[in-house]
Amino acid sequence: MIIKQLSVFLENRTGRLTELTGILAENDINISAFSIADTADYGILRMIVGRPDAAADVLRKNGFAVRITDVVGMIVPHKPGGLHKALQIISDNGIAIDYMYAFASGDCKATVVIRADSLDRIIEVLQEHKLELLQAGDVYQL
C-alpha cells in the first residue's frame, strides 16, 4: 500500500532537470508522476518511477542528493467532488497532509499521491471508507 517516492534536491540552474531526465531515460526508467516544490534558490523534485531503488542508485552515482520517501496513492473518481470526498475523510480524521500531487490516468480515475506523517492512519481510514488505494506493484508500471 505504501509507495516509494523519489525526492531529489535540485538547484535552480538551467538544464539541471534535463540532466536528470536524461539519466533516467538512458537507464530505461519511466516516470509515472512528478511534481516540483520550488523556492527562490532550489527545488525539490518528487516523482514516482518504475524501479525506484535502481533510479536512486543511478542518480546518486551522478551526484544528485536523493531520498526515498514513503507516500500513499489514493485513487479517486475523475469527476466533480471526487477529490473533495476523499479529502473530507482525511480531514475529518484529523490527519494533516504534508504535500500532495495528482495525475489522471485516463480511465475516468485520478491518482493522488499523498505524503503525511501518519501514512498508516490514512491507509486505515481510506480503506474503512472503501476508497481504492494504489498498490505498489501497479504503480511502478503506470
Place this chain on the structure above:
Amino acid sequence: MIWNAHYECMGREELRNLQGERLQAMVEKVYFNVPFYRLKLQEKGIEPGDIRTIDDLQKLPFTTKQDLRDNYPFGLFAVPQQEIVRLHASSGTTGKSTVVGYTHNDILMWSEVVARSLTMAGVTKSDIIQVAYGYGLFTGGLGLHYGAEKIGASVIPISGGNTKKQLQLMEDFGSTAIACTPSYAAYLGEALAEEKIDRKNIRLKAGIFGAEPWTEEMRAQIERLLGLKAYDIYGLSEVIGPGVSMECQCQKGMHIFEDHFIPEIIDPETGDVLPYGELGELVFTTVTKEAMPLVRYRTRDLTRLHAETCQCGRTLVRMEKCVGRSDDMLIIRGVNVFPSQIESVLLEMSETKPHYLLVVDRENNLDTIEIQVEVEEQFFSDEVKDLEDLRRRIHANIASLLGLSASIRLVEPGTIERSMGKAQRVVDKRKLK
C-alpha cells in the same frame, strides 16, 4: 589646524628619542607585570635592560591576534583589574572575542588622539558632530565620542542605524560633522536624496569615516551625496580603537600618532622589517598604553609608510590606505569575519558538510554576504519547510556568532569545487582596489 603641534610636528630625531624612552619604560613594565611577555622575552634571551633605544625594537618578539585569544579575557593586562575603567571587545573566531581594557589614563590618551584626528578634519568646539558609529563593545562610537568632547564640540551620540532619525537630527540640529562607516555614510547620502529634505538645511562639512575598506570612488560619491569633505580614519581596538591614524587636509595618507603607537612594516613571511615606501604588514607597538600594552602587534593589514614631512606641517609618518590583509580575514559591514568562523558554525551542525563558499559583494555600497552550503544527502528532507528551517538555523547561528546577517543558499552536494591545496572558500567581488 593642529591639535597638539608639539607632538604632531616634532623633529624626527627628537621623536625617535622620545619613542626610545617610552619603549624602554614600556618593556620594563610588561616584563614585570605580564607573564606572557616575560616568558616570550626570556625565550629570546632578552632582558628589559637590553632595550635602550628605538633601534632595539626589532629585537622584540611579535604579538599576534592568536596570543590575544589565548590570553582571553584579561591575560595580557599589565595593571590590576581595579585600575581598569573600560572594556571593549571585538568579534573573534569560535565565539571568543578579543578583549581590550583601558585605564583612566588610556581613555585620556585615546581622547587625545581622536581629538587630534578630528582637528585634522577641521572639527572645532563650534561644530555639532553626529557620532553614527555603533556605541557599545565596538570602539567606534565611544572612541569618537570622547575625542569630540575633548575638543569641546557638541556631540550627538546617536549611534548607528535608525536612518530617518539620523537625517531628521542632521536637519533639525544642523550637524556640521558626522562620523560613521563609509558604507553607512553612502547609505545615508542615498536616503537623504530620497527624503524630501531641503539640501539648504544640511550643513555637514566634514565626515570622519573608517572601520572598513573603501575606495576613492566611494569617497567621491559620499562627498557628492552629503556635500562634505570625507576623511579616512584608521584604528583597531587592539591598539586603542579609532584614532591610530588619520588623514589631514592634504589627504596624502593617514598620519600615525607615533608618540603613542610605533609603526613598522614587515615582510609577512619572514618578519623582516622593510624600509619606508615598501609594501608589507603593519605592526604596532603601543608605548604609552597602561592597561594592555602591545609589543610589536601584527595587524595583518598590508600598507606602506611614508616619512617625508607633510605639507600640513606634521612630521608624523603617513600610512597609505590598506590594500589588503596578510591573512584571510574579511571585513564585512565593519565586522571582522574569518572563513574559519563560518566553518565552525557549519561543523557544529550535523546537517551540512563543511564545504561552503562565501560570496562577498557590494550592492548600493552595502556589503552583502552569501554563504553557499552543501546539503548532506542523509539530511536532505523532501519538504520545503524542513530545508527552510535548516536555512534559518544556519542564518541564526551565523548571526549570533558574527553579528552579521548572511544570506544562506543551499546547494547540491559536490557542487562546490574541491581543491587539492588551500580550498577556495571566498569569492570577494567587491572592487576596492
